[in-house]
Amino acid sequence: MFRINPASGKAIYEQIMDQVKEAAWKGYLQPGDALPSIRKLAMNLQVTPNTVAKAYQMLEKERVIVTMRGKGVFLSEKKSYGIDPGKLEDIKENIRGQLLELIYLEFDEDKILALIDKIYKELEGEEK
Amino acid sequence: MKKIFRKYGILLPAAAIFWGIYISNLPIPDFTEINISYFITDKMLYGWRILWILYLIAAAGITYHLQNQKKWEYIYSFPMTKKQIYRQSFLGLYISMIVSAVIYGIFFYVQGMRIFTKAQQSSSVIELLASTFVNIAILFVWCAFTQLCMMILQYVWQGVVVSMILVFFGIPCIVSNFGYLIENVGHFKSREIFGHIFYGMDKGISLVPYLSNLCSNNYRQESAFQHLWTTHFTGIAFIISAFLLVLAFLVFFVAQKQFYRLDLSGNVLISRMKGKWNQIIPSLLAGIFAFHWITNAQMIGWNFQKGDRLIFFAMMFLRKRSVGVAMMPAWKICMTFILSMAVMWGIVWILRMIRRKINEGAS
Amino acid sequence: MEIKNVRKSYGNKEILHGVNLSVEEGSIHGLVGRNGCGKTTLMKCMTGIYKQEEGEILIGGQPVYENPEVKAQVGYVADSNQYFDHYRIDEMVEFYRQMYQSFDQQAFFDYNQCVGLEFSKRIRELSKGQSMALASMLNLSIHPKIIIMDEPLSGLDVIVQKQVKDFIINEVEMKGMSVLISSHDLKDLESFCDSISMMKKGKIIHEGTIDDVKSDFAKIQVVFSNGLPNGLSEIPGLVTYSNLGSIYTMILTGYSNVIEKTLKEMGASFVEEIPMTLEEIFIYSNQ
Numbered sequence: 100m101f102r103i104n105p106a107s108g109k110a111i112y113e114q115i116m117d118q119v120k121e122a123a124w125k126g127y128l129q130p131g132d133a134l135p136s137i138r139k140l141a142m143n144l145q146v147t148p149n150t151v152a153k154a155y156q157m158l159e160k161e162r163v164i165v166t167m168r169g170k171g172v173f174l175s176e177k178k179s180y181g182i183d184p185g186k187l188e189d190i191k192e193n194i195r196g197q198l199l200e201l202i203y204l205e206f207d208e209d210k211i212l213a214l215i216d217k218i219y220k221e222l223e224g225e226e227k
Numbered sequence: 228m229k230k231i232f233r234k235y236g237i238l239l240p241a242a243a244i245f246w247g248i249y250i251s252n253l254p255i256p257d258f259t260e261i262n263i264s265y266f267i268t269d270k271m272l273y274g275w276r277i278l279w280i281l282y283l284i285a286a287a288g289i290t291y292h293l294q295n296q297k298k299w300e301y302i303y304s305f306p307m308t309k310k311q312i313y314r315q316s317f318l319g320l321y322i323s324m325i326v327s328a329v330i331y332g333i334f335f336y337v338q339g340m341r342i343f344t345k346a347q348q349s350s351s352v353i354e355l356l357a358s359t360f361v362n363i364a365i366l367f368v369w370c371a372f373t374q375l376c377m378m379i380l381q382y383v384w385q386g387v388v389v390s391m392i393l394v395f396f397g398i399p400c401i402v403s404n405f406g407y408l409i410e411n412v413g414h415f416k417s418r419e420i421f422g423h424i425f426y427g428m429d430k431g432i433s434l435v436p437y438l439s440n441l442c443s444n445n446y447r448q449e450s451a452f453q454h455l456w457t458t459h460f461t462g463i464a465f466i467i468s469a470f471l472l473v474l475a476f477l478v479f480f481v482a483q484k485q486f487y488r489l490d491l492s493g494n495v496l497i498s499r500m501k502g503k504w505n506q507i508i509p510s511l512l513a514g515i516f517a518f519h520w521i522t523n524a525q526m527i528g529w530n531f532q533k534g535d536r537l538i539f540f541a542m543m544f545l546r547k548r549s550v551g552v553a554m555m556p557a558w559k560i561c562m563t564f565i566l567s568m569a570v571m572w573g574i575v576w577i578l579r580m581i582r583r584k585i586n587e588g589a590s
Numbered sequence: 591m592e593i594k595n596v597r598k599s600y601g602n603k604e605i606l607h608g609v610n611l612s613v614e615e616g617s618i619h620g621l622v623g624r625n626g627c628g629k630t631t632l633m634k635c636m637t638g639i640y641k642q643e644e645g646e647i648l649i650g651g652q653p654v655y656e657n658p659e660v661k662a663q664v665g666y667v668a669d670s671n672q673y674f675d676h677y678r679i680d681e682m683v684e685f686y687r688q689m690y691q692s693f694d695q696q697a698f699f700d701y702n703q704c705v706g707l708e709f710s711k712r713i714r715e716l717s718k719g720q721s722m723a724l725a726s727m728l729n730l731s732i733h734p735k736i737i738i739m740d741e742p743l744s745g746l747d748v749i750v751q752k753q754v755k756d757f758i759i760n761e762v763e764m765k766g767m768s769v770l771i772s773s774h775d776l777k778d779l780e781s782f783c784d785s786i787s788m789m790k791k792g793k794i795i796h797e798g799t800i801d802d803v804k805s806d807f808a809k810i811q812v813v814f815s816n817g818l819p820n821g822l823s824e825i826p827g828l829v830t831y832s833n834l835g836s837i838y839t840m841i842l843t844g845y846s847n848v849i850e851k852t853l854k855e856m857g858a859s860f861v862e863e864i865p866m867t868l869e870e871i872f873i874y875s876n877q
Contacts, residue, residue: 138618138759138782145781147800148618304637305689306662491640 103144111146115154120163121222123174134164134172161186232292235285236319242281243327246274247334271338274331275362279369279394282324286370287387289316290377293489300491313486317374324370328363335359357464364471369394371478378485396516510575514568591636591736591768596645598631605631607792608645613736613768618758620779621772622868623789624876629772630669632789633740636770637666649736662690665729665737669744673721675714679707682728690732698731704753719745726754730761736768737761743773755782776869786868788875795875800868807871808845812838812853813860821856825849829874841874 101118103111122128134140137155141148155172158164165175201211250271292299293316302312339355373390380386593611597604605628613619623629634640636647638654638661646653652660673682687693705723713721726742737758743751761767773779779786786803788796796803807829815836822831827843842849845863853861 136759136763138763139756141781142755142759145777147780148782148784149799149801300634300639301637301666301668303639304634304661304664304666306658306660307689308656308658311658 101140101144103146112150112154112157115140115144115151116158116163119154119158119174123163128174130174130176132174134174136171232289232316232319235288236323238281238285239278239320239323239327240330242277243274243331243334246277247331250274250338251334253338271335272362274335275366278324278327278331279366279373282320282370283373283387283390285320286317286373286377287383289320290386291383292316293486294383294491303491309487309489310483313483324367328366332359332363335362354461357461357468360468361464361471364468364475367475368398368471368478371475371482372398374482375478375485378482397512506572506575506579510568510572513571513575517567517571518564591770592646592648592651593632593636594646594648596632596635596642596647598628598635598640598642600631605792606635606642609789609792609794611787611794611797613770614785615768616762616766617784618762618769618771618782620783620786621770621789622774622776622779622786622872623772627789628792629789630740633666633738633770633772636738637661637664662692663732663735665732665734665739667722667725667729667737667739667742669740670718673713673725676712678710678712679724680709682713682724683709686728686732692733694731694733697733698727701727701730701757705750717745719747719750722746723750723754726757730757733761733765734767736770739769739771741773742771743775743778776872777867780868788872790876796871804866804868804871806843807866807874808842809864809866809870810840810842810845810853811860811862811864812840812858814838814857815859816857819856825852829877841870 101115101122103114105111107114109117119128119134128134134155135143137151138148141151144151155164155166159166162175164172166172198211201214206214253270293302293312303309305312307315336355336359339358343355369390372393373386376390376393377383377386380389591611591613593609596606596609598606609628609632611619611621611632621629621632631640635642636649636654638656641655647655649660649664654660654664677685683695683698687695705727707716707720707724713724716724722742722745726739729737743754746754758767758769758771762769771779771783780800783800785799786797787794788803796806813836817836818833818838822828822838822840825840825842826849827845829841829843831838831840833839850861
């Protein structure tokens, strides 16, 4: 289910985090579903356990997943999704940067919104 | 739990029973033919030796397993102390040896009674019993020294060779010379006692021809038709048996302690003895035996006089026979002694060097 | 497990020259090194087979040597057949059951459901891979506090390898078992171990989490469009370099902005740090 792209510039643990969130958003993972254990995922993805541990740690901080001692790691209930303001700021910064690039490429607002819409539909379309 | 060693345990009692039945079925001939009766009784005594040889083989096998570095060293990763490993491995063998000794002792005693009855020797129960005990005690001493050799020497085959030498030559030599020494220093008729106990003589019937050389020819003729055992000697025989059993126990104990010092990754020199002792003890022993054998030829017929003290000490220690005609001059004895010591020292040194070179080459 | 300053010799030859190593509870620690560097000797000291001459080996704070209470909680999978050849598998199970109080027969049966060894077979009839798998299964069934494994996956086919790794992971996650595992397959260890010790000639040369160990080295790709510049071999920490055309690959023991600047000053038009695999680090450490 999870794939790692080693060539991508993005850190592996971030890729993992993204994939978990994507799976949750698309419904592949329902709240209460068990995620693979840190070591099992590490073996499957052929990455170090520390990397997976870091991803899970961050996800837990963002309250996307929850660890139950002795039982494992589970996707948390939608209600407990908190919004980490710091994370939101990072995303805003990111979007700002990307928008500037698009503006530089002479995209106007409509074109930008159309692009965003297209990408969103692509993500949705991947959901069967 | 040490099921792997259980097969050794069955060996001894089986042999005891088998040989016991064999000797029980041997015919007892007329006592006019002394040679044949001697032969029969020899067979009775072989039984003890057979038990000892089986013990030697079993102990060697077990020791090999405990020390084999390549295949078996992982047993030391199990949750047992070395003490427990040793006990578990050898206990079965010890118990089966005790059982076998008792079993064979019974056969020995019964057959002995049969021989005496037919030979019309009114030997009493106690005397035969004493002889049986002495034999059992000697067997345990042999086994104890075997165990010690196994534990002290680095290689199992060394243990086998050295214990065979000890049993067949070493211990008899030491005991007979000890007897001579006591007699000539303490003026105590030890030879006679030892002679009776270890080589009771009656019309050529011997119950423990262990130290056949202990008695002088004169003595042999004197006791030719005497009663085999007097109560005087019987009592001492029991005491000496008890002493031998204590000795055996001590030696077993020392062997056990030596095992605790086992270091599997230890170096592979000739023996586990430390450094210089590796040179001294083998040289000393080999030297003494060499001198013994060399002088023995010349010493046949030497007639001991109580006055010749200094020379007697040397000769007493090292001679096998007591009565003879020819004799060696004192200087010759000393030269032979020094030479044998020096030569043996050299040989041991060379052997150790060779072994060291081989091991350095291999590692 | 704590190993402090351990020295061990065979006769006059010192094999371990002051080894320090620690395995945290519930973690998987890899031990890598070339053949003959002393790994197996170290492992035999850890399991109480050898006694070290100097230093301490503590498991749970207690020394191991001649200590049955500690050894009862230590599993050991040796690098070659370690069992009595003529025993059958069921006899071996019984042996373990008597030897180790915590032996879990059901766990062994469960493991064997996956691996499928016949109980009536004798150890000498098994292939090397099968007897290694058996050793792993038996020792894991003890539920040890720590299991010490000397190349347990060598000789196993791919399927059984995965199974054994799963067994180990289960035991670590469910029961908090610690693992010390040595292997020559570094790629494998990377995704399996939390931390690593690299051993060379009886000493530990790198130690820590895999990221820590990786940070000891850096692999840089540089483009020198004007050919090899002078003074490249003078760069501090340079282990080796090679090139394909004008693309140079350099291995350094440390990388910083200073070095990046220096390279750019030498005429590099492109400088990029590339992640190294554990295998590469191992190779360069052993040069």
